[in-house]
Structures are given as C-alpha cells and as structure tokens.
Amino acid sequence: MPAHEMQLDVAYASAGFVEEGYDYAYGPGTFSADGLSGASTTNLAFDLMPVHLFNIPGFSLISPYGGVGVGLNCFSTADLSVGPPSSAQVINVTGTSQFKVGLLIFYGATLNLTGMLRPFIQFKHYVPFGSEFQFTEDTQNGNFVTKDVPGYFNLSAGVKLSF
Numbered sequence: 001m002p003a004h005e006m007q008l009d010v011a012y013a014s015a016g017f018v019e020e021g022y023d024y025a026y027g028p029g030t031f032s033a034d035g036l037s038g039a040s041t042t043n044l045a046f047d048l049m050p051v052h053l054f055n056i057p058g059f060s061l062i063s064p065y066g067g068v069g070v071g072l073n074c075f076s077t078a079d080l081s082v083g084p085p086s087s088a089q090v091i092n093v094t095g096t097s098q099f100k101v102g103l104l105i106f107y108g109a110t111l112n113l114t115g116m117l118r119p120f121i122q123f124k125h126y127v128p129f130g131s132e133f134q135f136t137e138d139t140q141n142g143n144f145v146t147k148d149v150p151g152y153f154n155l156s157a158g159v160k161l162s163f
Helices: 017-026
Strands: 003-015 036-038 041-053 062-077 080-082 091-093 097-111 117-128 132-134 146-148 152-161
Touching: 003 152, 041 097, 041 117, 062 117
Parallel strands: none
Antiparallel strands: 003 041, 036 080, 041 062, 062 097, 080 091, 097 117, 117 152, 132 146
16 A cells, blocks of 8 residues: 655756757857857746655565656746847847746655665656746847747655654
C-alpha cells in the first residue's frame, strides 16, 4: 500500500532562453553577432506536489515515488537590446514579469538510510497552462515581442528530513 506525503519545492533559475532560441534558429553565436544582448529570464517556482511512495515488499532501502502536482511560477525577463550591426540605433525592448500556473509531473526515489534522513533524486516536468511569454511594447515599432515557453525539465537531488 502506498504512503502519501506533501512536498513543497521552492526553486530559482536563470537562463538565456531568447539567446539560445535565436542561436538555434540562426546558428551558434548569431545572437551577439547580430548586435543583440540581454533578454535572459529568471524563474521563481513554488511547486506543490502530493507524493505517492511505493513500498516494495522485502526491499525497504529504496522507495520509488511519483505524482502530479501544481507549479506556481513567476517568470521575469530582462530587457532586450538591439544595436549595431543589426540596426543604426539601439532599440530597447522592456522585459516583463508574469505569473504562470502549470502542471507538474514528477518521479524519483528515496534512499531510506534512517527514519529522519532520506536522500533522494527526482525528475520533474513543468507544463504551463498557456505558454506564451511576452515583452512589453517596442516603442519604435509599436509591436510586442513574444516567446513561446513550452515548459521545462528539472533534475534535482537532496535530502528529505522527517520529524
């Protein structure tokens, strides 16, 4: 019979997804070669995950687990600067902060060393409900710049403490 527990993960991450996407589309190094800079994003995540531990009869050292939960994420994007050689003057597109709610699918295993300390390894997939991420209006062109954020994959390890 599986055991249940509730897990709250708080995480902070930073990545240059606009740069990586641009380099993927136009070739490595083209983001900065075309005069672009900035546009990195940070993510502050609060993940609420009901965990289902599966007991293997006669084998209590490792407990696999899995579940489905809810991710609450605050994405914040830094400003994007477009300058020479791609244009005659520097254009700044202001980044925004957005709150996204998404689905979490996670699985992993704990190592039951003692009743209080349990090391674990975990894989987590986040799929946002509505995936478009946007910058504010570009004042020169009057256009919004958007970036699709389909979600992310996370690998983490640590120690769970039971009191």
